[in-house]
Amino acid sequence: MEHGYHSVTTAQIAKLANVSVPTLFNYFPNKESLVFDEDIEREERLVNSVRLRKKGVSILDALFDFGLENPAFNPANRKLVREFRNFIKSTPELSIYERQITMRYEDSLAKVLQKEVRKKLGEVEAKSIAHFILDAFYRAADSSHPRKTLETLFGILKNGWAE
Structure with missing residues (x-):
């Protein structure tokens, strides 16, 4: 960053x-x-937060708790997280790569949602919910009040949206 x-080559990194x-x-x-070096592990933690949640814990609560584990929610990390997010957003290659990762996460999360929900959930519904959840994580990380933002967005999922 x-x-x-x-300005940095792979030869320099090596x-x-x-x-x-x-x-x-x-x-x-x-x-x-190299920038998203924990990509696979993060996807596994995301899916496992649903699959391996404790008995009696809702899927949304498990995912909310997963979201709170993000370094963005630690006040000591806010400056670094903001710099990292700006670095990603200002670098087209990284923005595109992050979007590809997010799409893969959406597919993985949608599949686990379909397996874990009590009511049958269609593919389009599962992918839409997964998209909203992941978007909530990103919006919260980018927010000046990450926890409040995540609570608000998960509240929409839990309670629905009313005009």
């Missing part, structure tokens, strides 16, 4: 990591994946 995405460029690409398929 300090030097900018386009050198700092004391590995060759080919070795770096054995672990990270592209430069963008």
Whole structure:
């Protein structure tokens, strides 16, 4: 972030990591994946927050708790989170890559929602709900009041929207 995405080469990153460029690409398929290095683990935690929730805990409550684990909710991290979010938004390659990740998360979350809900949930419904949940996480992380924003958005899911 300090030097900018386009100013830093993968060769420089590999050198700092004391590995060759080919070795770096054995672990990270592209430069963008270096920025989102916890991508797969985060997706697993997201899905597991629903699948492995405690008995009696609703899906929305489990997902809300998952959202609160985001570093954006720790006041000590706010400045760094804001800088990171701005870095992503100001770098087209990273914005596109983040969107691709989010779409994959939506699919994974939608599938687990369909399996875990009591009432039958169609694919379009599940994907729409998953999209809203993930969007709530991003909006909350970008908000100056992350927890309040997440509470408000999850309130819409829990209670519905009324004009």
